[in-house]
């Protein structure tokens with residue numbers, strides 16, 4: 001740090017320099033985030049000093065947080081949104097950590113409860129059984145990498161269930177992996193690579209059958225599925241259905257994570273973690289609940305201490321301002337981009353690897369004279385991906401599960417961007 005501070009003028013010039021090297025999202029097809037809604041930015045600025053880690057000082061912001069939980073629960077088809085329980089987080093990773101942390105605590109509370117009712121020999125047998133193998137969590141192979149961090153952090157084993165040809169988890173595979181050390185199940189609504197939704201209805205049944213908690217990672221899909229219409233062949237708008245059951249209308253779902261900083265059009269960081277009700281946490285909350293004698297609240301039970309009140313205000317503002325109709329329009333815009341993308345792709349002889357259900361399209365590259373399997377290996381895809389960036393400035397990602405390019409069609413993308421990008425892609429694959 002300099003001894004003498006830099007002038008405001010000099011500093012602003014410096015900030016412009018740094019911000020010019022950041023993206024303005026103009027050529028970004030790789031990100032699950034987007035430009036926030038202007039009303040979210042206004043609210044963010046107005047609440048820049050707010051910290052909901054000290055609720056007594058920021059009672060207004062805390063009321064907004066409670067309202068966000070209620071609105072989210074309603075959006076997630078909670079049968080009684082008033083009894084939903086949750087809070088805002090920094091995003092999908094933190095929400096997933098907390099959901100799994102509670103699963104683990106719940107499991108351990110159950111086993112200590114039952115072992116206190118057992119004979120001494122039984123106790124020893126049980127504890128040696130638990131020591132033999134780690135506690136485990138069952139999740140789809142397509143789960144986000146945040147779960148790798150969680151496994152390490154919480155010392156649990158990840159049991160990865162098989163997926164079908166549409167990259168959705170196979171429920172029979174999930175059921176076959178359950179054992180006495182399983183702490184819970186994970187389903188994904190909008191997986192990171194393909195935007196597919198697991199069969200949450202079957203997962204819910206399995207969760208109920210084995211009395212296991214089921215957490216739904218809807219970090220991306222949370223602000224898509226509730227507003228997505230499945231187009232009816234007859235083109236009769238009144239017959240359009242709202243897609244996928246994935247949330248609290250399924251009785252086995254115990255918690256859901258959604259990210260306003262993705263398709264929710266809020267600012268970064270903004271995640272929401274909702275539990276069906278507080279009773280699920282009764283066995284676990286004490287492990288995270290700490291006394292906070294010198295703060296305005298008696299205790300704190302969130303993973304992080306200081307939490308951004310400006311993210312709460314921004315999320316509240318955009319959810320209230322857009323309402324159900326506004327988000328429906330946002331999703332419809334992105335799905336229109338999907339249709340345009342498919343049309344432009346077909347003009348250059350390409351098509352999506354699987355039919356996109358939401359605004360993520362995955363494309364394997366088929367050379368004019370060769371079949372996919374001959375040429376579209378990972379190195380080839382990586383070459384095209386990096387050339388799209390280096391030659392034309394397009395940010396596109398590559399998938400890991402199969403060798404393919406991945407395009408996320410967020411609200412900042414336009415049809416003109418798509419047309420230009422596909423014409424650049426054509427140049428590369430024709431070469």
Ligand code: 0PR
Nearest residue numbers: 031032033091092093094144146192217219220
């Ligand atoms: N769950 C799912 C299904 C996700 O897709 C993601 C993030 C997470 C959890 C974790 O969310 P946070 O990163 O908010 O903690 N998916 C994006 C990804 O990994 C995150 C992202 C967004 C990365 C924008 C880069 C970017 O520019 O691609």
